[in-house]
Amino acid sequence: MIRKLISITLLLLTIIPCLRAQRKEISQARSYIKSGKDLDKAEKLLRGVMEKDSASREDPRVHVYLLQSIEKQYAEGNEKLYLKQKYDTTALFALTKKMFDVAETLDSIDALPDAKGRVRTKYRTKNAEMLNKCRPNLFFGGMFHIRKGNDENAFSMFDTYINCASHPMFESYNYLTTDKKLAEAAYWATFAASRLDSAALVLRHAEMAEADTSKLRFLLMYEAMAYNKTGEMEKYEATLRRGFDIFPLFSFYFPHLIDLYNANGELEKAQELCDTALAITPENILFLYAKSNLLLSLGKNDDCIEVTRRIIELNDSIAEPYYNVGMAYLNKIVSLDKMGKRQDKAKIKTLYKEAMPYLEKYRELAPDEKKKWAPALYRVYLNLNMGKQFDDIDKILGNEKP
Numbered sequence: 001m002i003r004k005l006i007s008i009t010l011l012l013l014t015i016i017p018c019l020r021a022q023r024k025e026i027s028q029a030r031s032y033i034k035s036g037k038d039l040d041k042a043e044k045l046l047r048g049v050m051e052k053d054s055a056s057r058e059d060p061r062v063h064v065y066l067l068q069s070i071e072k073q074y075a076e077g078n079e080k081l082y083l084k085q086k087y088d089t090t091a092l093f094a095l096t097k098k099m100f101d102v103a104e105t106l107d108s109i110d111a112l113p114d115a116k117g118r119v120r121t122k123y124r125t126k127n128a129e130m131l132n133k134c135r136p137n138l139f140f141g142g143m144f145h146i147r148k149g150n151d152e153n154a155f156s157m158f159d160t161y162i163n164c165a166s167h168p169m170f171e172s173y174n175y176l177t178t179d180k181k182l183a184e185a186a187y188w189a190t191f192a193a194s195r196l197d198s199a200a201l202v203l204r205h206a207e208m209a210e211a212d213t214s215k216l217r218f219l220l221m222y223e224a225m226a227y228n229k230t231g232e233m234e235k236y237e238a239t240l241r242r243g244f245d246i247f248p249l250f251s252f253y254f255p256h257l258i259d260l261y262n263a264n265g266e267l268e269k270a271q272e273l274c275d276t277a278l279a280i281t282p283e284n285i286l287f288l289y290a291k292s293n294l295l296l297s298l299g300k301n302d303d304c305i306e307v308t309r310r311i312i313e314l315n316d317s318i319a320e321p322y323y324n325v326g327m328a329y330l331n332k333i334v335s336l337d338k339m340g341k342r343q344d345k346a347k348i349k350t351l352y353k354e355a356m357p358y359l360e361k362y363r364e365l366a367p368d369e370k371k372k373w374a375p376a377l378y379r380v381y382l383n384l385n386m387g388k389q390f391d392d393i394d395k396i397l398g399n400e401k402p
Helices: 002-035 039-052 060-082 089-110 124-134 136-148 151-166 168-173 182-195 199-204 213-230 233-246 253-263 267-280 285-297 301-314 320-338 345-365 370-383 387-400
Strands: none
Touching (some): 060 089, 060 124, 089 136, 089 151, 089 168, 136 151, 151 168, 182 213, 213 233, 213 253, 253 267, 285 320, 301 320, 320 345, 320 370, 345 370, 370 387
């Protein structure tokens, strides 16, 4: 019993000085706030008290003092900017964010039920009124950080701006129906999140951002990339398809969708996509080249040659179409072999001759792609008995060997 009393006494001797010190720090902070000077010191003192003492973290009065210290710093900064005095704009936006964070924490404490289960908020109305006036600076701060490339800060500002719309403190302002900038804020939050490479943050406000149709072509791209990163492939495909259906000429959707279909072996879907795209713009080289690749992989060599020659007619400086035509001719020779028509030497020789200029042009336009054109030209020169050219390719292939 005596030992227990001694322990309690020692504990009290430890706690009481701490409580006195904390009360002193709070009192000093209040003095700073009242004088309007050293407001940053007041903020630091109050944050220190709450960090050390859990009871202070749950005391609404301490949060009120903290909010007052930040609010007065904000008012000072805002006045300096209004008077065109030297002041750090970044600091003003940071103070805006702090006010909302502290006020929302205070509101969560203020909204706790009393002993009888009643909720009687004491600070909500006043704080909401004050913050509503400052809220536009969350949006402006977000845009400021977007321009500066500070994507983490930008997302944080827009995230807070958007979350106000569903926070109980701002219920009377009905932001979801009255705030015309919500969708734009959601878009820029999604944009910042995409640059942060965070799929979770990209998807947080994407649905709201879709109301801003002026940026939908980019928004769906960010959504698709996020779904791909999270491995939600059905949503990835659906978002790509939606993007293509609305914006068929936008450079992102078609290539990624065709790559997805090819990777999954969904060649019928790939063919339908190519046909749909070409029905919109028949002379689009990207769409024609995708169709060329698809026909080549399906063994539809004559169709491949026809489509690919069209690409060359439209632009004769692109390398890959020449390779496709050359390989389509070589594939036709393989088909003759499989049908047991190897004896049709004249036809085979003609096919090699038809393949040769395309493969040589491919070599000229893509000299670094030796692994593609060298084996193909090796076959051509060997079967056409072109000794000098064959020796040249043979040396190249020999040099490529380990």
